[in-house]
Amino acid sequence: MxxxxxxxxxxxxxxxxxxxxxxxxxxxxxxxxxxxxxxAGEETWPLEFVRELTETDSRIRTFRNYRRMTVSELAEAAGISQPYLSEIETGKKTGSVDVLKRIAAALKVDLDDLVVD
Missing domain, CATH: 1.20.5 (Single alpha-helices involved in coiled-coils or other helix-helix interfaces)
Known part of the structure; x- marks a missing residue:
């Protein structure tokens, strides 16, 4: 100084x-x-993971893999069927706001972390 x-x-x-x-x-x-x-417990993410989030075609799948969850485990935690989750992950369906909120809660992230403008 x-x-x-x-x-x-x-x-x-x-x-x-x-x-x-x-x-x-x-x-x-x-x-x-x-x-x-x-x-105080706020989560941090490795740089490689953040980069992957910016490049992925499915932020849900990226977070699911980061959390080491299977499609079946996430679907069960979110209260939806595994085929429905797969369709959301692949972009065949968008999922309702309610479903996306449940997926976000199961992944322990904010809804904004899953949805990109």
Whole structure:
């Protein structure tokens, strides 16, 4: 960290630091907030998995494989038939919002993680 100057203007105390030092300080605070969320149990995903999510034709299948679930296990957890889940995964059917919410819950992800605009 470079030079830091303390100033008093109109009776208020201020600290003057370089823009680079300010950005480093903000980055550190953001990193601390992220680490606190991770320490509190928020899930993180490996970079390779995130890349796969951006390239896949079926985010449901990608999450299912990541969770090491079979089609039958996910279908049962979501309360739908295995053939119906297969059709959703292959894009033959879209699935209702209710069904997609149940699939997301079974995969322990947000609905937004499954649906891409």
């Amino acid at each position: 470079g030079d830091i100057q303390k100033l008093t203007i109109d009776g208020k105390n201020y600290v003057l630091l370089s823009e680079e030092d300010y950005e480093d300080l903000v980055d550190g605070l953001r990193a601390d907030a992220i680490m606190a969320r991770v320490a």
